[in-house]
Amino acid sequence: MAVQEFLSPTSLSEAQAAFDENAASSWLAGGTDLLVGIRLGARDPARVVDLKQIPELTAIEIDDASVRIGAAASAFDVLQNSAVPTLFPGLAEALDLIGSTQIQGRCSAGGNLCNASPAADSIPALIANAAQCRILGPDGERMLPVEDFVVGPNQNALAPGELLVELLLPRPSGVTSDAYLRLTPRTEMDIAVAGASVSITLDDSRVCTAARVAIGAVAPAALLVEAAGDALVGSQLDQVAIDAAVAAVRAAAKPISDKRGTAEYRTHVVGVLVSRAIARAQARITETRP
Amino acid sequence: MNAYQEFRIIGSRPVRPDGLDKVTGRARYGADLSMQGQLYGHAVRSPHAHAIIQSIDCSKALAMEGVLAVMTGDDLVKPGNEMLGSGEGAMALKDLVPMVMSQGKVLFHSQAVAAVAATSPELAAEAARAVEVTYEVLPAVTNVHKALAPDAPVLHHDRFPDDYPAKPTNLATHISLTVGEPDAAFARADVIVEQTYSVPMCHQGYIEPHACVARVDAAGRVDLWCCTQGHFAARHFTSAATGIDLGKITVTASEIGGGFGGKTTIYLEPLAVVLAQKAGRPVKMVMDRGDVFRATGAAPGAETRVKLGATRDGKLVAADVDCLMDSGAYNGGPAAFPVYMATACYKLTDARSTGRSVYTNKPKIHAYRAPSMPQVTLGFELAITELAAELGIDPIEFRLINAVEEGDANMMGAPYNRIGLRECLEVARNHDHYKSSLTDGVGRGVAMGYWINAGMQSSAILNVSPDGHVAVLTGSPDIGGSRASMALMAAEVLGIPFDHVQPQVVATDSVGHTDVTGGSRTTLATGQAVIQAAEQCVAEMCRRAAIEWGVEPGVVAWSQGAAHHGDQTLTFEELASRAGTMGGPLTFSSSLNSTSAAPAFGVHICDAEVDKETGRTTITRYTAIQDAGKAIHPDYVEGQMQGGAVQGIGWALNEEYLYNEKGVLENPGFLDYRIPVASDLPFIDAVIVEVPNPLHPFGVKGVGEVPIVPPMPAIAEAVYQSTGVRFRDLPLNPPKIVAALTDSRALLPDPQ
Incomplete structure (x- = not known):
């Protein structure tokens, strides 16, 4: 089966009307995964509904x-x-x-x-x-x-x-910043073997007042690791706090071994990435507020 | 002494004649030709890596509206034992035919078992799915050690390399060569190093997938357009596989988007020809990327044991090399080159070399730039480096003590002519890169490499047009800038401007036989044919000028693009424009079987920094030094050196085929088969050394292959220097490095 229809609604209501459950519809918000999936035979929509023409969606x-x-x-x-x-x-x-x-x-x-x-x-x-x-x-x-x-x-x-x-x-305040790091064998054009994102907020005395730590490619879905954030809050992001956050993400990670990396490696490296992402986010705050 | 000592434009860097069309998308590659009324062929491929085909039923496919032909392996010849081709592309017909389409037994996943032709690509794909094939599935073996085990499933029941005719095995070839008395020589050694090194199966990484269009006329003559490194070889192989007379097939080579040895054979061509024959309409076939990975020949993986002995003063006295290589499903003969050439860089009078290749349920391996030499050189050069370290001698100094020079022989026995290995080592030792100090955490490795280089058959035709422009026709597909080199060589001899020469790659019927663009032979051998044709043109122009002036031909001199005698001059343009009244058209041809080939040597220096927490390796500086004999167009010599180094970096760090236990490739695409991207690489500094080849009129030596030989051992040594951990099994990917550097297993939480 190939795609039979390509619809380009220009409003949300048109988009809703265009989506027909019985016609095996797929939304297209860019297509960089959908088209590859169709080509590989993993996706087989009869109707594709393009969302790029809807002003509210772009x-x-x-x-x-x-x-x-x-x-x-x-x-x-x-x-x-x-x-x-x-x-x-x-x-x-x-x-x-x-x-x-x-x-x-x-x-x-x-x-x-x-x-x-x-x-x-x-x-x-x-x-x-x-x-x-x-x-x-x-x-x-x-x-x-x-x-x-x-x-x-x-x-x-x-x-x-x-x-x-x-x-x-x-919207973050001026004392909040974030960082994302991933591990890929190549510098670009690659897929994360592990990924880590951190958002932290510091007060005037450089004490962390809020932190959210999320990790990717180490579980069936990206994880919010609340224990890692909790380990940072109240600290000045000293080594003890960072080690605790790293231990928390490694404990939370549930990776598989596959062609992109072993479970052991992913568990190890996601901790490294979290540690480095914390340092990077921290530097972003202190650089703008010396 | 070379016939030409001083050059006017050889060594300059004009823009290549084919460049603009390539960068603007106008050049026609394999899939860019369409013929009126053409059909689209699609191969049916095996979902099993090892199976017996019980039945193939094409009736449902053929009954579909718009499906005009189907074929199976029964439509190809029943092969005997004849050998086809030469050099890197040589293979037996009984291996070629089932490689392109199974004839009863499936030996690798995605092997073609049938094909269909239909009026659209989508319909052809749908029809291919409608072909019903029943298989008796057999256990698959993809690992060479498992394939040699006594209970291994045997791929070929008619091959008995070691124990004829007691029991067929998966051992494809077993070769051994000894010079001198290696055992006695090892007894004289003060220091002995013995280690085993391995490197995985690797893809050539050409960007353009295989593609062809075939047309059969009413009289049965075949026109074939395909993406190939050698259209004469493609014609020969296609003729042999289909049984159609060679003389009834004309092959035109498209532009080629990379080959690196992988396009010195055929895959789709016989299928398109048979389908076109059956359907009575042209048939186009284009392989998708996944099938390029799953069903075409990669470079073999290898495991090499190397034992070296040296005396305390740094003299290498004995070597013993044993290389075990993966041949894939059919005989690719990968073990021969390592046996003959493993020791080729070193003065060694006592050495033993053994090579074995093994059948496995993977596509038949194929040539990749200096076939098999990077694999064996990884082991040999790392062992040399380890030996130098044990002796406390600088790695370049140790190599200089032992490097071959003119008059030395390698294990094949013939002494070297004038070679440039020592010159390359001297350049390396004095290079700013080698003398620079290393920052913390960065390691440095050095390695050298050899490749034999081919001569083989080449032809050229040179046609002079009345306006003084020249068409140079050859049968060598242009992969690395060879049109520019041919134009430079013709222009040099004729004394005319570079842009007055139009170099063209023409079809099989339009020029004399020419072997593949491979073996680093094109600039050398096809260039020699071009030089000879141009020299014929000069001689004829001088003869005509002599008649015009009423003098003996011998007194007319040719220089600056004109014939001269005393104060009389006739220019190339004048002789061209007056050709019709001075003896007729000026057209010249030359064919030769070149015996001028000279081996290539290169020395590479690599700096690498390993992130010890993540295991990622960054190549921070890289210098490639190589003896080119004479660089005709230095840009394309440097391009070859840089490209080879980059491919070696990819192979060393991340590239490998990942098969599951059923013999199915898990990374059949460039997303998970990780060749380097530009941002992964430093600028590759290429230093051309010119020690002219005395056998070639311009001094040319082949340059295309040897640059991929030294990178792996140079990088592995740099990684060792950075980490302090000796890695002998490639690739050096981040998980492998972290596993070695940390006890990462301890970081896993308890399973419950």
Whole structure:
């Protein structure tokens, strides 16, 4: 079977009407995973509904409290946005590691999330930044934290006909920053063997007042490791605190051994990445507030 | 003494004639040709790595609207024992035919078992799925040691290399060679090193997948367009596999997006020809990337035991090398080159060398740049480095003490002519890179390499047009800038501008036989044919000028693109424009079987830094030094050196085929088969050394293959110097390095 229909709605209501459960529909928020999946025979939609023509889905909006990234906004547009890379340098790092520049012109954070790969780069960064998913369905709207959105490898929490509309991130204060690091054998054009994202907030005396630590490619879905964040809060990010956070992520990791790395290696290296991501996020705060 | 000592434009760096079309997307590669009315072929491939085909039923596929032909292995010849081809591409017909399409037994996963032709690619794929094949599945063996075990499943029941005719085994070849008395020589050694080194099966990494279009005319003549390193070889192999007379097949080589040895054979060509014959319409076939990985020949994995002995003063006295190689499903003969050449860089009068190759349920291995030499050299050069360290001698100094020079012989017996190994080592020792100090955590390795280089058959035709421009026609597909080199050589001899020469790669019927672009032979041998054709042109122009001036031909001199006698001059352009009234068209051809080949030697220096927490290795500085004889177009010599180094870096650090226990490849694509990307690499500093080849008029030595020989041992040594841990099994990927450096297993939480 090949794709029979390609629809390009220009509004959310048209998109909802275009999605036909019986016609094996797939949303297309960029297509960088969907088209590869169709080519490999892993996906076989009869109808593809393109979301790129819906203004609300490609918008990036920032106010005093929050940052909203349309689910189909391209990684390139996010990276070129005047504010987002400064507010979330770690999220920008994650998006900038996806594929190549050409891929980034099509792919989207929302699509990366819905594709729900255990190794997705942007998901740990969204989790660390406490992003929420705004979901529109036939019965209305609901919100879901990103860490609850992915339910398994390539499985998300969307019910049939539901659509991820946008990602809502709390706007960080000047004493909060983030970082994302991944391990790939190559420098780029590769898939994470392990990934780690950290968002931390420091007070005037450099004491950590809030921390979120998320890890990727070491479990069926990216994990929020609350124990790792808890280990940092109240410390000045000294070695004892960092060691405790590293131990917490290694305990939380449930990796498999596969062609991209062994379970032993992933467990080891995700700790290394968390340790380095903490240092990087910390440096970002202290550099701007010496 | 070379016939030409001083050069006008040889050694300059003009833009290659084919460059603009390639960078602007206009060049026509294998999949870029379409013929009117063409069908699309699609191969049915085995889902099993080892099986007996019980039945093939194509009736449902053939009944589909738009499906015009089907074929199976029964449509190809029933092969006997004839050998085909030469050099790197040589193989037996009985291996070639089932390699392109099974004839009853499947020996590797994704082996073609049938093919269909239909009016669209999608329909052809659907029809291929409708072909019903029943298999008796057999246990698969993909590891050479397991394949040699007494209870291993045997792939070929008609092959008895060691124990004829008692019992067939998976041992494909077993060769041994001894010079002098190695055992007695080891007894004289003060220090002996003996270690085993291994390197995995590796892909050539060419970007363009295999592709072809075949057309059969009403009289049964075949026109074949394909992406190949040698269209004469493609014609020969296709003729042998299909039984169609060689003379009825014309093959045109498309532009080629990389080959590195992997395109010196055929895969799709006989299928497209048979389908076109059956359907009466042209058939196009394009392999997808996954099938390139799963079903075409990779470079063999190898395990090499090396024993070396030296005296306290640094003199190497004995060597014993035993190389065990993976041949894949059919005989690729990978063990011969290591046997003959493992010791080729060193003065050694007492040495033993053994090579074995083993059948496994993987695609038949194929040539990859200096076939088998990187694998055996990993072991030999690392052992040399380990020996030098034990003796407390600088690794380059140790190599200088023992390096071969003119008059020395390697294990094949013939003494070397003028070679440039010692010159390369001197350049390395005095290079700023080698003299620079190392920062903390960075290690440095040095290694050298040899490749025999081929001569073989080449032809050229040179046609002069009335405006003084020249077409140079050859049968050598241009992989690494050979058109530019041919144009430079013709222009040099004729004394005309580079851009007045149009070098072309023409079809099999349009030029004399030419062997594959491989063996580092094209600039040397095809270049020699071009030089000879150009010299014929000069001689004829001088003869015509002599007639014009009423003098003996011998007194007319040729220089600066003109014939001269006294104060009389006739330019190339004048003689070209007046050809019609001075004796007729000016057209010249030359064919030769070159005996001018000279071996290539290179020395590489590598700095590497290992991140001891993550196990990632970064190559921080790299210098490749090589004797090119005479660099015709230095850009493309440097390009070969840089490309070989980069491929060696990939092989050393991350590249390997990952098979599961059923013999299915788990990483059939460039995402998980990790060749390096540009940002993984430092600038590769290429230093050309020129020690002219006395057998070639311009002094040329082949350059294309040897650059992939030294990188692996140089990198492995640099990693050792960075980490303090000696790695002898490649690739040096992050998990392997971390496992060696830390007790990472202890970090796993308890299973409950």
